[in-house]
Amino acid sequence: MIAETVCSAVSAAxxxxxxxxxxxxxxxxxxxxxxxxxxxxxLVLTGVVGWAADTAFSLKAWVGFGVLGVAWLGFMTTRAIERRTGGTRKERKAAKAAQREAVAPAASAPSLGGAARPAAQPAVKPKAAGAGEDFSDIEAILKKHGI
Structure with missing residues (x-):
């Protein structure tokens, strides 16, 4: 009854x-x-306020909220421990088995040793006739842009 009166006063204000x-x-x-x-x-007319008031002053409801809190705390604790240890035992065994059964086990090793590296290729020298054409193209582009 008091909750309904307070809600009505708040609405009037x-x-x-x-x-x-x-x-x-x-x-x-x-x-x-x-x-x-x-x-x-x-909220008063729909009965939500009465339900909330009955719940707020009920010992049974508060015990229920406490049990829900303990359950939530248990879920969060186990999740944190699972993250820290790297998952469940089945997940760890599956990860180790997948690591052992690599598709190309030698692929992780370097395929060429230090002595077997190929010699550096010499830089390609442009031909004299081709160089003139390249410069003429560059000159044309520069003239086009007014440089």
């Missing part, structure tokens, strides 16, 4: 503030305030 806001020609804010102030009355 909100509607009063919305009326003052509308008087100041701030109609959008006034409409928003009126909508927010009608929420507590709607």
């Amino acid at each position: 909100g509607l009063g503030i919305a009326a003052v806001t509308a008087y100041r020609k701030r109609f959008l804010s006034a409409a928003r305030l009126a909508a927010y102030s009608l929420v507590p009355v709607g």
Whole structure:
């Protein structure tokens, strides 16, 4: 009964503030305030406030919330331990088996030793006739851009 009275008073105060806001020609804010102030009355009429009040003052409900908290704490603790140890035993065994059965086991080793490296290839020297053409193309591009 007290919760319903408090919700009604909050709604009445909100509607009063919305009326003052509308008087100041701030109609959008006034409409928003009126909508927010009608929420507590709607909750009272649907019975949510009565249910919440019964739940808040019920020892049985608080014990239930405590049990849920302990369960959540257990899930989070086991998850943290599992991350730290690298997963479950089955997951670790599967990872080790996959590591042993590599598709190309020799692929991880370098295929060429230090002495077997090929000699560096000499740089290709441009031909004299081809170099003239390259410079003429570059000159044409530079002239085109005004450089």
